[in-house]
Amino acid sequence: MADSFDFRSMLMDPSIPFEQIPFEGIVFGDFDSRKEGWFLTAREAPTPSEQEVIENVPFRQGNFDFSEYNGDRFFKQREIKYTLMYFGENGNYSDRKSIEQEIKRQLMPQTITELYDTHDTIYHWKGKVKSIEVEDDEKYGTLTATVVFDCYPFAIRNHDEFDDLWDEVYFPHWIFMDKRYEINGKTTVTYHNIGSRMVEVTLKVVSGSVSYGGMTINSGSSKFISVPKGKHDIEFDGNGVIELSAVREEMI
Structure with a gap:
């Protein structure tokens, strides 16, 4: 069923040795962390903070909470953080510097767009990159990139040919x-x-x-x-x- 993920452009170059292919990753615009050789080592997606509207009234116990409307709570933007590692092939510092510049060049200028994550195969996020920090390990010839996204608080359900198949097999039609x-x-x-x-x-x-x-x-x-x-x-x-x-x- 793996071929059904084509919509995410996550297919790898078959010329790359099997053991060197990252299986977890993200896609943001034209940037595909797996194709770029970055290994996803950690992800953090805590729930967003609520947009609270609270009023205190003198001589009244507690407060009035006006944060809800028509049964909905409203939330601020959501921060999603990924830690990516790149293992250099020859330990050359100039090569690693080029890789660092490339990930920043591809991600940082992107406007608000869809963020796909292999962890959530049936959903995607929508947002932009807030920051990128890259650490260079000279001893082991590796890079560690911490990429923080500023996203819409709710995950958005994908709907394409793969989802239609999944829908018919596993879930009710609605x-x-x-x-x-x-x-x-x-x-x-x-x-x-x-x-x-x-x-x-x-x-x-x-x-x-x-x-x-x-x-x-x-x-x-x-x-x-x-x-x-x-x-x-x-x-x-x-x-x-x-x-x-x-x-x-x-x-x-």
């Missing part, structure tokens, strides 16, 4: 929160938001004409519906086929 419904007159649709937070669900009318919230949506048009996490009943009217889809976000 795992990706994408589903079609037939609307005949007044119809109640039960929608499962199985993620960790409220999502913006795309309501697309595939055929016919459907009304939602007093608004008529014709075939080929779409609108967004905010749906809290959990199971919810959504009322529609009209005749046609609709598609509800959303990106699943998880606190992992």
